[in-house]
Amino acid sequence: MEEPSRADRPRRRHRAEAYLRREHLVHRTHRRTRRDGHEPRPIPTMRRTITLLASLLVAFSAVTSAQTPEAKASTPAITRIAFLGDSITAGVGVKDSARERYSTVATRLLAGPRAAITEINLGQSGRALCQQNAGYAESVLKQNPDTVVIQWGVNDQYWGFSVAEFVARYDALVATLRLAKPQMPVVVMTLIADFRLAENQDAWIGEANIALQEIAARHRCHLADTHRAIDHQKTFYADTVHPNTAGAELMAKTLVTALHAQPLSPENAAVSFDQGNEVRFLQNVFLPKREGVEPQWIHVSDINSKGMSIEGRLPIAIRTAPIYPAGKYRITIQDRSGTVVDTIASDVGWSKMQSFTFDPKGHDGPFRIEIMLEKSAGKQAVIDIQ
Structure with missing residues (x-):
């Protein structure tokens, strides 16, 4: 751009000041002497005006940044953490429960070099969540915790309660805690395997664990x-149900890692399962084509309208939640290296659901499944469905 001449510079400055004056940013005074005989206040220069504007913008940014969702979602400092559960929480199975139970180890790891965190251990040996009296959640809140960890479940299975009743009681407990303290971190712990009975109890525990993961997502835990x-590694057990010192330490580290991670949510959903031929999670249906009875892990994460990620070696028939507008879609499956494993054409009608089969075909995961809406003319265009 051509450099303005000296004669043009004052003219440009006056035009700029006139613009700012119209926007109520500069209040120019008249050059003539005021009636009281005093000289008028000096005219603010462009440099002073810009400096003022920059200061205001910095102050505004500082205020608004404190109100962003990210800042609100940050985990507050933990000072009082309550642990709810059965004898596993109470510390049965470890040699020194006062030092080696998972709740004490987790509290110690969370505190680190900082000020001590108060551990509120509310473990009840031999009891189940479904055996708690009305007002149980309120009794927990009376302890004034700023973080709550929930370990209930293995005794609900042992004492013969149905998965439906256990899940309903669990959901009501979390909902009450959330209503009372919406920003308080709540940790949902999945049930470990129970070897107390000769018959296989994995079916009950597997179904319950899927439901707990959905509760965590819906309540942002x-x-x-x-x-x-x-x-299922028995080297981590002291007996048929209680973790030993090594098992308790592993549980504690898993808990600490969970607290440092983002909570689950309907927008950031994930589910893991190692058994079952039909898994329903947030209206998504997964039908693994299992062979044999040995547990085989499948982990599905980043579940949203754009697709999902899968870790697992089994083919899975998948039916998504009904969230897609009618149209023609292209489903692309990529392996760890980004190589396309499969491309599937999908027509969505009134049901608004995608239905397809994921097959790893011997490739290495994790796999990324992308669901993209295509234009009817055949020209592919990625559209953000959210």
Whole structure:
């Protein structure tokens, strides 16, 4: 751009000041002497005006940044953490419960070099969540915790309660905590395997764990997947149900990792399961084509309208939640390296659901499944469905 001449510079400055004056940013005074004989206040220069504007913008940014969702979602400092559960929470199975139970180890890890955190251990040996009296959630809140960890479940299975009743009681507990303290971190712990009875109890525990992960997502809780961490390894057990010192330490580390991670949510949903031929999660249906009876892990994450990620070796028939407008879609499956494993054409009608089969075909995961809406003319265009 050509440099303005000296004669043009004052003219340009006056035009700029006139513009700012119209926007109520500069209040120019008249050059003639005021009636009281005093000289008028000096005219603010462009540099002073810009400096003022910059200061205002910085101050405005500081205020608004404190109100962003990210700032609100940040985990507050933990000072009082309550642990709810059965004898596993109470510390049965470890040699020194006062030092080695998972709740004490987790509290110690969370505190680190900082000021001590108060551990509120509310473990009840031999009891189940479904055996708690009305007002149980309120009794927890009376302890004034700023973080709550929930470990209930193995005794609900043992004492013969149905998955439906257990899940209903669990959901009501979390809902009450959320209503009372909306910003308080709540940690949902999945049930570890129970070897107390000769018959296989994995079906009850597997179904319950899927439901707990959905509760965590709907109520925006942190998820400590201790079932997946211990993974039926009896070396982490002191007996048929209680973790030993090593098992308790692994549970504690899984819990601490969960608190440092973002909570689950309907927009950031994930589910893990190691058994079951039909898994329903947030209206998504997964039908693994299992062979044999040995547990085989499948982890589905980043579930949203754009697709999902899958870790697993089994083919899975998938039916998504009904969130897609009618139209023609292209579903692309990529492996860890980004190589396209499969491309599937999908027509969505009145049901608004995608229905397709994921097949790893011997490729290495994790796999990324992308769901994209196509234009009818055949020209592919990625559209953000959210």
